[in-house]
Amino acid sequence: MSGGLLVAGTTSDAGKSVVTAGICRWLVRQGVKVAPFKAQNMSLNSFVTKEGAEIGRAQAMQAQACRVEPTALMNPVLLKPGGERSSQVVLLGKPVGEMSARGYHGGRQQRLLGVVLDCLAELRGTYDAVICEGAGSPAEINLRRTDIVNMGIARNAGLPVLVVGDIDRGGVFASFFGTVALLSPEDQALVAGFLVNKFRGDVSLLEPGLDMLRGLTGRPTYGVLPFRHGLGIDEEDGLRISLRGTVRESNVAPPVGEDVLRVAVCAVPLMSNFTDVDALAAEPGVVVRFVDRAEELADADLVVVPGTRGTVRALEWLRERGLAEALVRRAAEGRPVLGLCGGFQMLGEHVEDDVESRRGHVPGLGVLPVRVRFAPEKTLTRPVGEALGERVEGYEIHHGVAEVLGGEPFLDGCRVGQTWGTHWHGSLESDGFRRAFLREVATASGRRFVPSPDTSFAALREEQLDRLGDLIEEHADTDALWRLIESGAPTGLPFVPPGAPGTPGASG
Template identity: 55%
Template sequence: MGQGLLVAGTTSDAGKSVVTTGICRALSRRGLAVAPFKAQNMSNNSMVTIDPVTGADAEIGRAQWIQAVAARATPEPAMNPVLLKPGSDRRSHVVVLGRPAGSLEAGEFAGGRKHLAESAFAAFDDLRSRFDVVVCEGAGSIAEINLRAHDYVNMGLARHGSLPTIVVGDIDRGGVFASMYGTLALLDTADQQLVRGFVINKFRGDVGLLAPGLDSLRELTGRPVLGVLPWQRDLWLDSEDSLALTSRPAHVGDGALTVAVVMLPRISNFTDVDALCLEPDVRVRFVDDPRALTGADVVIVPGTRATLADLAWLRSRGLGTAIVDHARGGGAVLGICGGFQMLGREIVDPHGIEGSAGASAVGLGLLDVRTEFGIDKVLRLPTGSALGVDAAGYEIHHGRVARGADSDFLGGARRGAVFGTMWHGSLEGDALRAAWLRQVAAAVGREVRTGTVSFPAEREARIDALADMVEQYLDVDALLSMLDDRSTLRTLSGTLS
């Protein structure tokens, strides 16, 4: 039976995903068979992988996919057994072990998830039986005491697996010592006994200035701070949610090809543009106002979990008209999945996949395609060719697209400099990205250098850099000692009252 560790947080976006990813690679370097795990992920950023039992295509959170890459393990549904994909503020579509499993209303979030907990615990137990170490990532804060009775992703999971737990706090936001002490204090005695230490994330400055606070925190809680990770401007990986969009790196230079990515309210799989962010002659910006399209060479309409609602939003903001004007004025446009469907003639939802049965909308009319939502979700890992080069990607959608007179492009359509594809992730392929950039640059009268960046190599380099940071600033040997000792905290100072 393998061992496990829970990386929890004081808040959302404290850095749990980044720390978990770094730990996965660091432990893998030491010869351990490592698997990532997140019992429940709430994100519209997902990835297609293969179920090792059935051989069927399956869907998991993108963060767990990249953590599996970091662990040098094959991604599989057990690593993220429950994925909630918000379709509105009060309703989420549920994916269990990689396959659609209905929906969850806001009122059911507290008490209506027993079956999801059972699936999550079974998946964790399965992974632990096959790997040396399962590095688990929590969700949000572990001190959400209003949800504790039905929790299975934070301390509920830790109790199930008797997992030593480390708590990550973001010092860049301020108040990290209070949040760490308060987080521990709000837990009940049994939960507190599983918390083994703290990790401070995103620190800037002289770490020596923290010494009094680190000492006081240990005296007050009986738990050590196992590491202080520095704040790094260029540290970013495949993110879980759109909170990270504004911190993406941007290349600014004279003559750069300017790409405007529309920030849809229910944007999904925005990692589709990650590779463009690394190109030296490409400037990427995220926009939600038609005036921000001024000066853009290319407009990208990304994927969305609510195509009809986001199309209505696009029109209400004036962005729909602005995108059409941009295209008719000679600018390039790329629509991906739901964004591609918006560029077509019509979208119909006869089965109420996104809301009311029979709903429909007229598209922007830039491509000769018609979309109809089907009941069954399409999950695929397609390969093929486009623009004279090999291409690959992944598909996650209910929409079935019927193409008219336009030419084919990656399972979608093309008319001049307007492109639409159902394939997420296609721009991660270096050859396809270079060919597409040359096409759109020529269409708008610009030149771009291509072939200077390898996205897969850059991803590996960033994972290794993250692991280097973990090795340097986090006490990995202490983590390994925790894994070897499953006893509770009797050797420390006990619990807080």
């Protein structure tokens, strides 16, 4: 086999990332040497590769599905939003500057097409198959001229396109038809068909609609994937996370000890790498909630202040909502608080920021003896160390440089009483360290909670990826997918104009 496929979606969050990962895991189980690819990703959830390159966590997860080491080639352009109108542009794993959306789409994006195509060509020359993920919708006609991630990459690389739709949202047939109908004839020629995602119920009830869709578009449906809980791993967008009442997917298994452990995560603006708490949620008996009100900290055994792309803005948000005062009071009472990356910086004495917010000297919460100065260069490393007598691995992504002035050493940061701070993302995925940390939290909180000695976060992640592969293998037309990846889009697919005869609302 030698080929590729672009997984597009009718909308954001249609399931492109998990479908791509599922196809990758299915292929690698067939003995295919496969790699993931996303030309351009907009996400605050990122990862550091072994060579020190920053890429989207979704592509790192997809690389794990492929059982290969992630590289910058798999996500050559990463956009990290710093607000509603600007993003940091990360090219081949390194930041190259801030840019407004208008400036990016006004010219910069198209100049990146050559870089993107070179990366894809290198991957295709190394692997038997490359499964590409699109972004948003391929029918964003206002952006088509500068598109390098959907039909722009498909057209230039000759990739067949599979369009995924989330039927749980409703309107999936209209979304499928509208997506195809809005494309040019040249783009439509690459759209091979559809994949229904998150279906609940009897598939036989859906089949008449799928037959009508084929009659209207001339394109088949390659599968209907059932709704499954707990498969939204390593989501891309921290900006869209729902705050009120959100509970991270967690084990329903009862706690090993007598008590559960309650974790509250402050849902700060521009929250980054909120996937850090997935390892906590994986523990039986640990309940993780995202909160945005001070009173929601009252019953928490542990409060996590997560990373953010806007440290100064997040500090202001904490103060406006009374969360800052609650955190300071909590630290003084010896109740557990963990600051990760930007959260660690906020817990310090002050932040000197002439890079990110350009606000200069800004007071921190003052609960850790740490002073932070933002540097123009971004720290991108994969450190290994020891804490609480256990080996710890992590990764760092930050402009802030912390000067630790006291306290007890804790990874790259420090600990004062039951307040902890570190830049190390992913540290809680180290099983022994996570258990030791949770034992400390339980003791400080007076909870009879015991971490499970059998929970392996890496094994749970592998199980999730296998479940994604099972979804494709059991509910998709894998023979047809194989032909599509190997041979490209079928020839002779009809052009579907908007308002075509036989469609609702058509005239004539």
